[in-house]
Amino acid sequence: MKEQSLKVAVIGAGVSGLHTARELKTQGHDVTIFEKTNRLGGTWAYDPRVEPDPLGLDPGREIVHSSLYQSLRVNLPKRLMGFLEYPFTERKDPREFPGHEEVLLYLEDFAKDFGLVELVRLEHEVVRVERVDEVSHEWVVESRTRMSESEEEAEAEEEVFETVVVCNGHHTEPRIAEFPGMDAWPGVQIHSHNYRTPEPFQNLIVVVIGNGPSAIDILTEISSVAKEVHQALRDSDIHFKKLESHDNIWQHSMIKCTKEDGKVVFQDGSFVYADVIKHCTGYKNHFPFLRTNGIVSVDDNRVGPLYKHVFPPQLAPWLSFVGLSYKGVTTLIIELQSRWVARFYLARWHCQVKKRWHHLLKNSTSIWRRVDGLSATLISFKTSLIMKTG
Numbered sequence: 505m506k507e508q509s510l511k512v513a514v515i516g517a518g519v520s521g522l523h524t525a526r527e528l529k530t531q532g533h534d535v536t537i538f539e540k541t542n543r544l545g546g547t548w549a550y551d552p553r554v555e556p557d558p559l560g561l562d563p564g565r566e567i568v569h570s571s572l573y574q575s576l577r578v579n580l581p582k583r584l585m586g587f588l589e590y591p592f593t594e595r596k597d598p599r600e601f602p603g604h605e606e607v608l609l610y611l612e613d614f615a616k617d618f619g620l621v622e623l624v625r626l627e628h629e630v631v632r633v634e635r636v637d638e639v640s641h642e643w644v645v646e647s648r649t650r651m652s653e654s655e656e657e658a659e660a661e662e663e664v665f666e667t668v669v670v671c672n673g674h675h676t677e678p679r680i681a682e683f684p685g686m687d688a689w690p691g692v693q694i695h696s697h698n699y700r701t702p703e704p705f706q707n708l709i710v711v712v713i714g715n716g717p718s719a720i721d722i723l724t725e726i727s728s729v730a731k732e733v734h735q736a737l738r739d740s741d742i743h744f745k746k747l748e749s750h751d752n753i754w755q756h757s758m759i760k761c762t763k764e765d766g767k768v769v770f771q772d773g774s775f776v777y778a779d780v781i782k783h784c785t786g787y788k789n790h791f792p793f794l795r796t797n798g799i800v801s802v803d804d805n806r807v808g809p810l811y812k813h814v815f816p817p818q819l820a821p822w823l824s825f826v827g828l829s830y831k832g833v834t835t836l837i838i839e840l841q842s843r844w845v846a847r848f849y850l851a852r853w854h855c856q857v858k859k860r861w862h863h864l865l866k867n868s869t870s871i872w873r874r875v876d877g878l879s880a881t882l883i884s885f886k887t888s889l890i891m892k893t894g
């Protein structure tokens with residue numbers, strides 16, 4: 505493998521894309537960042553708009569990238585939100601868990617300080633990434649520039665790159681809960697991706713599905729204006745109860761079914777007539793632009809085969825992914841992954857490494873399925889990334 509400047513396409517200008525670009529630039533590579541929106545920051549660029557399809561089921565809908573709600577504060581102490589080599593210092597918000605605006609300011613400063621702004625092609629949506637031919641290492645990246653709101657007037661461009669790093673984020677394509685009767689249920693169903701403020705829920709009876717950080721934030725916020733909030737949890741130990749800390753929040757087991765008269769029946773036998781069901785049920789990994797002839801695929805939301813969630817052995821190092829593993833301290837994982845990718849291009853590429861990855865992946869797939877997300881596995885995952893990045 506040549507040890508000189510490579511022409512690299514980075515898809516996305518969020519935390520992952522920006523840090524990857526910085527690492528690649530430091531190693532002397534020629535980097536272009538494609539960003540489909542009109543600003544950098546990814547998730548942290550708050551967008552007050554919501555999508556026309558509140559559950560996000562229509563593949564043709566106009567997509568709003570960020571899933572942030574207006575009141576969101578970070579869920580990690582701010583010093584864990586920054587990169588090791590560029591600490592998260594206070595800008596405007598002095599709180600230990602600042603608002604989302606502070607993260608965007610941090611990323612904007614990071615991009616300015618490392619000369620990344622000029623590498624970003626804003627409003628360039630990547631619509632196709634495909635190898636030039638089956639034996640080539642090179643990739644065609646087709647992007648579309650939105651000249652106006654009308655799709656017909658979008659301008660398409662094709663460019664060939666030696667290597668592509670996918671950093672398109674994974675908090676945009678909603679994953680929803682499914683239960684009998686949901687299609688005929690007369691109320692409004694919304695995914696948390698399309699939640700911004702509590703006002704639309706004034707005096708309503710709302711069922712919130714989920715127990716992750718967004719579900720807890722949203723149900724607490726909605727409870728300040730809604731008539732009643734009912735949380736449906738997957739945990740089998742949960743039975744119907746009122747939360748002592750709030751006058752109008754109840755917990756239930758998961759939804760068993762919904763009825764045409766508006767009734768929502770829970771598995772613990774309790775029920776409520778609700779106006780809204782809010783799916784705070786996470787997101788899908790989604791790469792609509794990626795064409796690898798099935799070499800990389802998404803199965804049950806697991807992207808594979810990927811060595812350490814970064815390199816597909818068959819296409820490595822010419823294709824890689826940064827930002828996919830999300831449990832733990834996200835920024836640290838992204839920083840280590842992007843550093844590994846950038847330094848890997850410098851290393852001599854041996855078939856032996858690929859063979860070893862294939863072997864490791866073959867033996868680890870079933871284990872990952874069972875334990876993905878367990879802290880012990882994550883600690884060893886991070887440790888191995890640290891060893892690889894030096």
Ligand SMILES: Cc1cc2nc3c(=O)[nH]c(=O)nc-3n(C[C@H](O)[C@H](O)[C@H](O)COP(=O)(O)OP(=O)(O)OC[C@H]3O[C@@H](n4cnc5c(N)ncnc54)[C@H](O)[C@@H]3O)c2cc1C
Pocket residue numbers: 515516517518519520521538539540541544545546547548569571572573576577578579580585628629630631671672673674675718793826827833834835
């Ligand atoms: C509600 C919410 C709260 C969160 N809170 C925290 C928190 O408190 N702390 C924390 O550490 N993490 C938090 N996260 C996780 C957060 O997403 C990550 O920290 C981080 O922002 C992920 O960065 P990323 O660059 O991988 O993806 P993103 O930030 O999603 O960036 C991806 C970028 O790729 C662009 N893109 C996508 N497709 C294309 C395409 N086809 N062509 C060109 N550009 C494209 C997008 O426009 C976007 O700019 C939260 C996430 C959500 C949804």
